[in-house]
Amino acid sequence: MLSKADNELLCRIGPGTPMGAVFRRFWNPVCLSEQLPHPDCGPLRVEILGERMVAFPNSEGDVGLLEEGCPHRGVSLALGRVEDNGLRCLFHGWKFAVDGAILDVPNCPDIALRHRLKAQCYPVREAGGFVWAYMGPPEKVAAFPRWRFMDIPLANVRVNRIDADVNYMQQLEGGADSSHVGILHSNFARPGWMSGGFNPNTDPDNPAALATGDLAPALDLEDTEFGFHYAAIRQLASNEAAGRRNVRVVPIVMPTTRIIPSPAMQFVIFEVPVNDTRTATFAATFRLDGGPIDKWKLNEMSGRHNPELFDERTHGYLGTWENRFGQKREQMRENWTGIKGVVMEDLAMALSQGPIVDRGKEHLVPADQAIARARKQLMDSARMVAAGGDPIGVHTDVSRIRAIDAKVSRNVRWQDLVAPEPVSA
Ligand code: FES
Ligand SMILES: [Fe+2]
Incomplete structure (x- = not known):
């Protein structure tokens, strides 16, 4: 039997929750490799630990995991184009690399913007048929598990x-x-x-x-x-x-x-x-x-x-x-x-x-x-x-x-x- 408070502690895993912080210290599977079947395939909407993200493989097959909402005005990047080693938002064409770097901002001539901003993203690895992500503090990243x-x-x-x-x-x-x-x-x-x-x-x-x-x-x-x-x-x-x-x-x-x-x-x-x-x-x-x-x-x-x-x-x-x-x-x-x-x-x-x-x-x-x-x-x-x-x-x-x-x-x-x-x- 658990108290209501303990049940909440155990079950809530979103950002900012104590149990969410536990899960974020581990590498977790976020999707199957077969859900991203080839380089530049369509992006996949992924929700893990209460966070909405988009996973996509670039032209070299490296997988990125970005926050789903475009950092410009929040349109879903899951509708975007995957091309030339990046994911491009359909709305105004901002383009992102798998590490969140902004590669192109067609509607803004200020080049410095590309260096100031980055898409929210997490480190990703692929192994054993799964795509894995680490969503915790960067200074505490765990060794990648070898199952x-x-x-x-x-x-x-x-x-x-x-x-x-x-x-x-x-x-x-x-x-x-x-x-x-x-x-x-x-x-x-x-x-x-x-x-x-x-x-x-x-x-x-x-x-x-x-x-x-x-x-x-x-x-x-x-x-x-x-x-x-x-x-x-x-x-x-x-x-x-x-x-x-x-x-x-x-x-x-x-x-x-x-x-x-x-x-x-x-x-x-x-x-x-x-x-x-x-x-x-x-x-x-x-x-x-x-x-x-x-x-x-x-x-x-x-x-x-x-x-x-x-x-x-x-x-x-x-x-x-x-x-x-x-x-x-x-x-x-x-x-x-x-x-x-x-x-x-x-x-x-x-x-x-x-x-x-x-x-x-x-x-x-x-x-x-x-x-x-x-x-x-x-x-x-x-x-x-x-x-x-x-x-x-x-x-x-x-x-x-x-x-x-x-x-x-x-x-x-x-x-x-x-x-x-x-x-x-
Ligand atoms: S909302 Fe994505 S580029 Fe404008
Ligand atoms: Fe069973």
């Missing part, structure tokens, strides 16, 4: 986004909550649920497939430099236990990244606030062995293939109360939720809480410990940044963080399963 998926050929990484009208924290809390997997995702987690039995889903790619019908995992948490790990420990059925148990360890990487494991895959998920009540969920999925992945199969598993709930063109989630988040009640005899797809089930839960849930009314149980820890670390970070310090995790090397879902001997410490691999000499 493991950036070292895998892009063809073998599934990179995507889905935007939904809900506060970022509800999305993160869904991901920090292992105990819903065996219930909400019953169709994937325990295919025999209709008859009361348990038939393991043996698909090693499915992150919602559980090795066991144990619905009350024991949670164990440990703080790390980047945030924390939580382990969901499930008992195996007696006929296959043989001294083993199933361990599913999820890292929560500040501010809002998690890595969800399946036995064969890693799903790295970034919850990036578009504004206080809309979130862009960016994801990079890859096999532990770096091999090719079946993107179509994963899209079907997540529910992204369904045009009723996902608009491929805008990357927008389309579920609302109007279409009951895609729920087909007549199918609920066979389908636990009546909703197709793991991600679509998660989104229905998050949006049904309302845009910003009132955490003063909740009743947390031990299975919610990871949620409580994520809130605490974020709010601690907000207070530390407000006091002039650094947020948790901002100086971490993220390249060796991993998740695991495996059956292991009871003698194995779960912490050892996710310890960073030794760096080769």
Whole structure:
């Protein structure tokens, strides 16, 4: 349960807010590389952390991220021409470089104006199929994160986004909550649920497939430099236990990244606030062995293939109360939720809480410990940044963080399963 003041502290991320200051200390994905498909392609409107911007690649393919409103008189630069290494406003032709420099001012002979003014812009990098921006104080710019998926050929990484009208924290809390997997995702987690039995889903790619019908995992948490790990420990059925148990360890990487494991895959998920009540969920999925992945199969598993709930063109989630988040009640005899797809089930839960849930009314149980820890670390970070310090995790090397879902001997410490691999000499 959170007080109203703490809930506000946690959820508001616009310019000038304490949590907004936390997010601005990290490099965050702002769009997919495929949304800017070639040099000089059309500009893309981007809203991140409550700021409206425009992203565009210049003729050399370098990406700029400028405030959307033209510094002359505020016309949207998203309508502008992208040409000759710059973005030109349609209205009076002012032209801007990717670093915000003014290259041309056709309606003003005062050349000095070009040197006095600059478009508001942020540093941008492109890596791993995402465009990333740093929106914080220039003197505190963080080292660029090297995620493991950036070292895998892009063809073998599934990179995507889905935007939904809900506060970022509800999305993160869904991901920090292992105990819903065996219930909400019953169709994937325990295919025999209709008859009361348990038939393991043996698909090693499915992150919602559980090795066991144990619905009350024991949670164990440990703080790390980047945030924390939580382990969901499930008992195996007696006929296959043989001294083993199933361990599913999820890292929560500040501010809002998690890595969800399946036995064969890693799903790295970034919850990036578009504004206080809309979130862009960016994801990079890859096999532990770096091999090719079946993107179509994963899209079907997540529910992204369904045009009723996902608009491929805008990357927008389309579920609302109007279409009951895609729920087909007549199918609920066979389908636990009546909703197709793991991600679509998660989104229905998050949006049904309302845009910003009132955490003063909740009743947390031990299975919610990871949620409580994520809130605490974020709010601690907000207070530390407000006091002039650094947020948790901002100086971490993220390249060796991993998740695991495996059956292991009871003698194995779960912490050892996710310890960073030794760096080769
Ligand atoms: S408003 Fe953009 S050039 Fe005038
Ligand atoms: Fe889920």
